[in-house]
Amino acid sequence: xxxxxxxxxxxxxxxxxxxxxxxxxxDVILVAGHPGTGKTxxxxxxxxxxxRELGEPGVYISVTEPxxxxxxxxxxxxxxxxxxxxxxxxxxxxxxxxxxxxxxxxETGQVQGxxxxxxxxxxxxxxxxxxxxxxxxxxxxxxxxxxxxxxRLLLLRLYRELMMSxxxxxxxxxxxxGTHEVRFTAQEFxxxxxxxxxxxLEGNRLIxxxxxxxxxGTNHSLDCYNLYIxxxxxxxxxxxxxxxx
Ligand SMILES: Nc1ncnc2c1ncn2[C@@H]1O[C@H](COP(=O)(O)OP(=O)(O)OP(=O)(O)O)[C@@H](O)[C@H]1O
Ligand SMILES: [Mg+2]
Numbered sequence: 001x002x003x004x005x006x007x008x009x010x011x012x013x014x015x016x017x018x019x020x021x022x023x024x025x026x027d028v029i030l031v032a033g034h035p036g037t038g039k040t041x042x043x044x045x046x047x048x049x050x051x052r053e054l055g056e057p058g059v060y061i062s063v064t065e066p067x068x069x070x071x072x073x074x075x076x077x078x079x080x081x082x083x084x085x086x087x088x089x090x091x092x093x094x095x096x097x098x099x100x101x102x103x104x105x106x107e108t109g110q111v112q113g114x115x116x117x118x119x120x121x122x123x124x125x126x127x128x129x130x131x132x133x134x135x136x137x138x139x140x141x142x143x144x145x146x147x148x149x150x151x152r153l154l155l156l157r158l159y160r161e162l163m164m165s166x167x168x169x170x171x172x173x174x175x176x177x178g179t180h181e182v183r184f185t186a187q188e189f190x191x192x193x194x195x196x197x198x199x200x201l202e203g204n205r206l207i208x209x210x211x212x213x214x215x216x217g218t219n220h221s222l223d224c225y226n227l228y229i230x231x232x233x234x235x236x237x238x239x240x241x242x243x244x245x
Contacts, residue, residue, distance in 0.1 A: 005217060008056070008131075008168055011049025012042060014236035015195075018221035019212065024192070025131075026166045027216070028159050030138070032173035032182050033197030037208050038227060038234050039172045041077070042197070043134035044070065045233045046170055048079040050132040051089040058132035059091045059124050059167075063100075063140040067092040077233045091128050095120055103144050103154075114154050117141060122161045133167045139174040142184055151184035159190050192216045197227060210236050 007022035016022050023029060033039045047058035060081075062070055070092060074081050084090035100120070103113040125133060135141070138155075145151040162169045171191065173182045175198070188194050193215040199206050208227040212220045223240030 008050070008054070010042075010046050011053065012045055012234050012236065014225065014238055015210070017238075018223075018225070018236075019215055020218050020220070023168050024217055025168055026163065027192040028162050028169045028171065028190075029193040029195060029215075030171050030173055030182075030187050030191040031195045031197065032175050032187070034175050034177055034199045037197035037199050038229050039174075039197060040065065040070070040073075040136055041229060042234050043136055043170055043172055044074050044079060044081070045077070047090060047132055047134055048074065048081065048084070051084045051087075055089070056131035057089050057091075057128040058134070059093060059128060059130045061093045061095050061121055061124070061133070061135045063095050063097060063135070064137055066096075067094045077231065079233075088128060091124050091130070093124050097140055097144070100141065100144060103146070103150055113144075114150075114157055117144075117154065118157045118161050121158065122165060125165050125167055130165065130167045132169075133162065133165075134170045134172065136172045137174055138171040138187065139183060142187070145184070148184055148186060152186040152190070155184075155186055155190045188214070193218070207241075209241055 006025045008025050009016045009022035031039055031042060047060050050056035050058050071081050081090055100117055121135060142151045145154060173187055175182055194213050196211050198209050200209060209224050210227045211224040226237040226241045228235050
């Protein structure tokens with residue numbers, strides 16, 4: 001018998017129950033989804049729940065939305081991030097793409113710029129001794145990469161640094177509407193787990209669904225669940241969804 005694996009609950013109702021109680025502490029998880037399926041909300045809920053309920057400091061790196069918007073939208077769910085920031089339990093970091101250096105392929109075969117990007121993400125973790133981190137989105141950062149090779153390098157560097165920080169990490173990723181794939185397939189292979197959020201039309205109504213294709217070290221459900229965004233944030237159905245056509 002090995003040592004028991006330590007898990008940390010996400011705070012998303014229904015989700016922890018289908019992944020043996022929570023994410024493995026220190027794991028790096030990809031949360032990939034269609035536009036508007038709740039990636040940002042899920043990330044914020046993870047950070048808020050961790051800080052408020054468990055006292056786990058969290059860092060939210062926002063590449064796509066300015067952090068003032070994040071604070072404002074979080075309040076709609078009753079999540080007062082500013083108060084947690086004052087307590088030193090949460091740090092919201094603005095990382096707009098224009099502040100990120102371009103990646104330049106060097107003759108040595110190395111790619112200049114990757115270390116800078118990774119440093120911008122990892123440095124704030126030390127400031128609050130983060131136990132949780134969210135990058136919203138990794139897709140935006142990977143859009144700076146010219147191809148699969150650069151993307152894999154950036155991901156591997158980031159993965160290693162996050163692993164060493166021992167924080168449990170969510171990397172949010174975009175899946176364009178009408179497709180079922182993230183742009184760089186390396187993302188799904190490098191990380192420890194993948195959670196997919198999708199929106200599908202059922203009749204004339206859009207339904208949000210969640211499923212888990214991969215979660216290393218975990219006997220997770222392979223079913224598909226309805227996902228709801230309510231006044232209290234994200235929840236998934238207690239029972240698997242019945243697949244439509
Ligand atoms: N207070 C609320 N109650 C119910 N649903 C809400 C509420 N606030 C937002 N939503 C829903 O959540 C969606 C946005 O969620 P969120 O921003 O988390 O998605 P996302 O996957 O991050 O989107 P994007 O791809 O644009 O980054 C909105 O489009 C809306 O449908
Ligand atoms: Mg978002």
